[in-house]
Amino acid sequence: MTIHVTGQLPVTTRPRPRSSGTHPYDPSLRVTALGGGHGLYGTLSALRLIAGEITAVVTVADDGGSSGRIRQEMDVLPPGDLRMALSALCDDTDWGTTWRDVMQHRFRSKDGVDGTLDDHALGNLLIVALWELLGDPVAGLRWAGALLGARGQVLPMSTVPLVxxxxxxxxxxxxxxxxxxxxxxxxxxxxxxxxxxHIRLEPENAPACPEALEAIELADWVILGPGSWYTSVLPHLMLSEQRDALVNTPARRALVMNLTTETTETTGMNAEDHLEVLRTTAPGLALDVIIADPGSVRDHQSFEEASARLGARVLFSKVGAGSSGAVHDPLRLAVAFQEAFGTS
Incomplete structure (x- = not known):
């Protein structure tokens, strides 16, 4: 890997993966994925197998764990979900897997000691260090991506922390x-x-990240979900500038459903309820395709009718990781993305 410095921002060059019979790689395919946490991690892990230009747009309202402590003590964006996205874009070489593990490593003090670094992920500290040195959250994330050899860029949905x-x-x-x-x-x-x-974001007039708006405008496909519905998926539709960008982009739009509807945020909701909440949050948003594991939807006909109200067709595809619980399998999800991208 070679890093060239242009001004203050790194440009990373690395060999492109070769196409395979199972997952043809398209270096010209531009995909922007929106979300946060483990859901976005799964989407990015799948996309890096098939797409050449990937942008992750990440929620910045997290206030728990290591991110919450850093945010409270240092008045910066919460770095945790951004770190997760960068880690997902690391490739499967020794370099990529090593840096992925380094970024995800959490400190633990010895028994009987309550250390100040306990539960902090090293990647969170690295990202904040770059922010402090560069004074620019987007530039800091680009430098972190260059260090990791990340196969794409990671951007915050807003340049200010959200509540x-x-x-x-x-x-x-x-x-x-x-x-x-x-x-x-x-x-x-x-x-x-x-x-x-009735979720809300503050400040109400928070600015969207300009680079994220550009990535939504220039993408071939924009992907929303999976993830915690109210705290990772819907926030992307509540920031007015970003919602408008999603409504008006010439890109095609896809939604990836969760593998289970029974989460702490969606008690009593079925798959159709998830879509209705999304529709009422962003009334002008139309979708092209919705990817759903057939086992996660009880009434397929009713779900297809709810999807049609969003302008979308449904692609039922086995995307779960089998015995791993409610986790998307990157290989299966990559196949589903290819089918969605190729037939819409």
Whole structure:
């Protein structure tokens, strides 16, 4: 790998993967994937097998764990989901797998010691160090990507940290109870006791990342999901500039459904309910295709009807990782993406 410096931003050159019979690689295919956490990690792991130009646009409302501590102490974007996306774009060479493991490594103090580095991921600290040195979150992520040999770029959805809040609906003594919860981590946890509703992002006029808007405009395909529906997927539709970009882009749009509807954020919701929440959050958004594992949808006809209201056809494809629980298999998801991209 060779790193050339142009101005202050690195440009990484590396050999392109050769096409294979199973997963033909298209170096000209431009895909922008939106999400956060493990869901986006799965999407990117699949896309790097088939697409030459990949951009990840990542939520920046996380306030739990290592990211939450860093955000509170240093007034920066939460780096955790950005780190996950960079790690997913590392290739399967010794260089890529080593740096992926380094970025994901978490510190643990010896027994009996409550260390200040406990539970911090090294990648989070590296990203924040680059931000402090360069004074630019996008430039910092590009330098981190160059170090890792990442097969694509990672961008924040906004250049300022966002705060998420929402209402939890629950039943108590036969009456409907409304509880307002602040913070992404608290919102996800509170969903265990009710149904998440009416989520909000603050500041309301937060700016979208200009580079992310450009990536949405120039993509051949834009991918939304999978992931925590209310805290990783829907936030991308709540930032006004980004929502408008998604509605108006000439790119085709795909949605990847979760493998299960029973999560802490979606208690009592079926697959069709997921689509209805998305439709009401962004009324002007049309989709081209929705990828769903057949085992995650109880009523296929009803789901197809709900998809049609978003303008989308449904591609039912086995994309789960078998015995690994509700996790998308990168190889199977790559096959599903190829089918979706090639037939729409």
């Amino acid at each position: 998420m809040s929402g209402t939890i609906l629950s039943e108590e003594s036969g009456a409907l109870r409304h509880q307002v919860v602040h913070g992404q981590a608290a919102l996800a946890e509170a969903g265990r006791n009710g149904r998440v509703s």
